[in-house]
Amino acid sequence: MRTETPQPIRLTDYRPPAYLIDEVHLTFDLAPNTTRVTARLSIRRNGDHAEPLVLNGERLKPISVAVDGRELGAAEHSVDAEFLTVPNVPAAFTLTTEVEIDPEANKALDGLYMSGGRFCTQCEAEGFRKITWFADRPDVLSRFTVRIEAPKTYQRLLSNGNLMESGDLPGGKRYAAWNDPFPKPCYLFALVAGELDELSDSLVTMSGRTVDLKIYVDPGMAGRATYAMDALKRSMKWDEEAFGREYDLDLFMIVAVRDFNFGAMENKGLNIFNSSLLLADPATATDFDYERIESVVAHEYFHNWTGDRITCRDWFQLCLKEGLTVFRDQSFSADMRGEAVQRIKDVKALRARQFSEDQGPLAHPVRPSSYLKIDNFYTATIYEKGAEVIRMLKTLIGPEKFREGMDLYFDRWDGHATTVEEFIRCFADVTGEDLSDFFAWYEQAGTPKVSLVQSYDAEARTLTLEFSQEIDPTSGQPTKRPLPTPVRIGLLDGEGRTLAFERDGQAVDETVVVLDQAKAKVVLTGVDSAPVVSALRGFSAPVTLTTDSPSKDRYVQLAGDPDLFNRWESGQDLARDLILGRAAGKPDEVGEERYAHAVARALADQAADPAFKALLLALPSESDLVLARQPADPAAIHAAREALRQRLALHLEDDLKRLHIGLQQIGDFSPDAASAGRRALRNASLDLLAANPRSDVVELADGHYRAALNMTDAMGGLNALMQIGGEAYEAALADFYDRWKTEPLVIDKWFALQARAPDEGVLGRVLGLTAHPAFDQKNPNRLRALVSTFASGNPSRFHDPSGAGYRFLADQILAVDGFNPMTAARMVEPLGGWRRYSPELGALMKQQLQRIAETQGLSKNVYELVAKALGE
Ligand code: TRP
Ligand code: ZN
Secondary structure (H helix, E strand, C coil), rough: CCCCCCCCEEHCCCCCCEEEEEEEEEECCCCCCEEEEEEEEEEEECCCCCCEEEEEECCCEEEEEEEEEEECCHHHHHECCCCCCCCCCEEEEEEEEEEEEEEHCCCCEEEEEEECCEEECCCCCCHHHHHHHCCCCCEEEEEEEEEEECCCCCEEEECCEEEEEEEECCCCEEEEEEEEEEEEHHHCCEEEEECEEEEEEEEECCCCCCCEEEECCCCCCHHHHHHHHHHHHHHHHHHHHHHHCCCCCCEEEEEEEECCCCCCCCCCCCEEEEEHHHHCCCCCCCCCHHHHHHHHHHHHHHHEEECCCEEEECHHHHHHHHHHHHHHHHHHHHHHHHHHHHHHHHHHHHHHHHHHHCCCCCCCCCCCCCCCCCHHHCCCHHHHHHHHHHHHHHHCHHHHHHHHHHHHEEEEEEHEEECHHHHHHHHHHHHHHCCCCCHHHHHHCCCCCEEEEEECCCCCCCEEEEEECCCEEEEEEECCCCCCCCEEEECCCCCEECCEEECCCECCCEEEEEEECCEEEEEEEEECCEEEEEEHHHHHHCCCCEEECCCCHHHHHHCCCCCCCHHHHHHHHHHHHHHHHHCCCCCCHHHHHHHHHHHHHHHHCCCCHHHHHHHHHCCCCHHHHHHHCEEEEHHHHHHHHHHHHHHHEEEEEHHHHHHHHHHCCCCCCCCCCHHHHHHHHHHHHHHHHHHHHHHHHHHHHHHHHHHHCCHHHHHHHHHHHHCCCCCHHHHHHHHHHHCCCHHHHHHHHHHHHHHCCCCCHHHHHHHCCCCCCCCCCCHHHHHHHHHHHHHHHHHHHHHCCCCCHHHHHHHHHHHHHHHCCHHCCCHHHHHHHHHEEEEHHHHHHHHHHHEEEHCCCCCHHHHHHHHHHHHC
């Protein structure tokens, strides 16, 4: 164990900054190992007291420090591993500092670093302090001007804002000067320098201004940025229409880099993207890639208002920008691709990532109250649950009041750093409602468990709904209070037709019940026949709902609930019960047949969208099922799920084969949602057929792979072959590698696919792949493709009873922590849920966590998560 325990940062300790920095002028003299950074800061005291000036700075080699042009002597300032301190400064002054940094040696990918021979930056959350001394906190907003000087080989020199001038310098160098007129916190600073190709376009905004749009990518790749450009233009128009928000600079740039710790970053006017979320063409990207590119381009663009123009007072307010921006990008995607299908995908992701976080030792509120490393809080809870909270708010107050509140928020807080309280206050102000109970959604961790008991009185024509709500204790929060939870409800008759009813004397088809107590009783009147209750429509709250509905009601819903989310959900519920029953040694063969029959009927529905049918065909994932019953037995769940898949495959064989033929691509590839939906259904059909791999299916999968005209279908074929295994799989793998070995993003897919294989030998294969010449621990995309896909995407093999899967993951975490703590920490999660498994598995998982915790020189990032996972 570490000798000194790092001290947490607490929300209650927030103090306004002692000094403000109005103007920042930076000069970069770029060189891979010796970059000079000169900073000239206009600083003034913020308050009455003369306090020492303390600025953050890490891994900086000090050259000089001057106040108002006078260089400070050794007695007048001090520098340690984290801070520059100047004890005596005037009330207002100019601080000029000079430091040297080594971007080439920076493998943490935080601050200024090199990727593929280019300079690039990542400053959120606390990377700017690795570039120069500064008040590295989001509530210090400054106007930046930046001058970049570099050898001419670094052809493009980019930073935030507008380009002021550029030109040649003596000694084979060039320079560029940038000015960003909008005050911003330093985490939004960005710089990129190097050889890049440009894709250029423009857009006329709602007020008639022309904005230049530029996407910079690896030389030769500009053609692969056209989809991202299209998505950007659609996002810009959408934000004008849906939120009245217009872009504010004359130039908007995006740069793609290959080495990046996360997905993308919203730096003002200069977004930086992981190339996996930007580059696409039909040959190398799947429909899933296209979908993600569209939503991440939108997400980062939307941050211009929710994040950049209005930012966070401190990092505890992270959800203020992230939850809200995810909500905005989800709404955009719903408009682009269809509401129901988008909602189902978003909820699947929420359950897979956020619900599991909430049920383990890493559970935390949407707005946490303490942390060691803020990097660890870029979680599914902050992002995805943060978005759910805003969706509930909109449901509770209605779309008009929601828009009014947003308008007020933009108006009131533009140009400032603020808090979640102030955000919610805007909605309280426009509605006149007291939203203080609602605020508990931000402060309380854990997924509420809502149960519903229904009783119908035929004579009185009433339906009584009795709800109760409960939240399990989470670490640091032993008792919980009830949360105001909107439950959207409709009724169906026995035939699946909408059954109207009365609520408060009004005839309605649907209503929203708001649970604001631990127990609630609601009586619906005018109910003409015994109803099927369709509750929590559209997943109106991030809770787990259990009802006393018999399974026959679920079949009615699966056949025709007009709420497509619940139509899908009822199929998932039926499948989950069947799989868990079988895993517990109680197979229900009659039920399984009935389920297969119902899925066949749903598939035959000509009116349904193919993308929706593809979702219907997929059984709940193993990770989803592992959460449903504890202690979890991943091997038994895998076997039971496979058994149901086989039965479905047998029952649906003819339908699936027909779909496979009927949905073949005609004409050219198009990434649009309808075409993607047809490909999704065709590949889902093949995937299911592969559960029952007779020789004709092997041939079908092999033919599918070989005939593929795009990456979606190539991966669909390879995936089916992977499940089957054997010679055809090995041959296709080799063929795929050979064909794509010069395309890093495609080779990431090749690694990831192998990590998901169900066979016993998969860990051996994964270990072998870590020695493959194309494996690179220092590249987060490659690392995650192999290691995290195995640990999170292959539960039955990761949880091998020998503990070898756990040992492998711990080895990788320790190795990566040596140079990239942010990414190492993000690999800890699969070990965190050890209490959910059998005592034998749990002990082996815990053993690896302890081994990590006892390692000398562990980063704060990994230490924090491992200590929490162990419950210390
Ligand atoms: N703010 C970024 C986003 O929404 C994500 C981000 C946070 C990030 N920290 C990062 C990206 C570090 C890269 C590296 O989407
Ligand atoms: Zn974001």
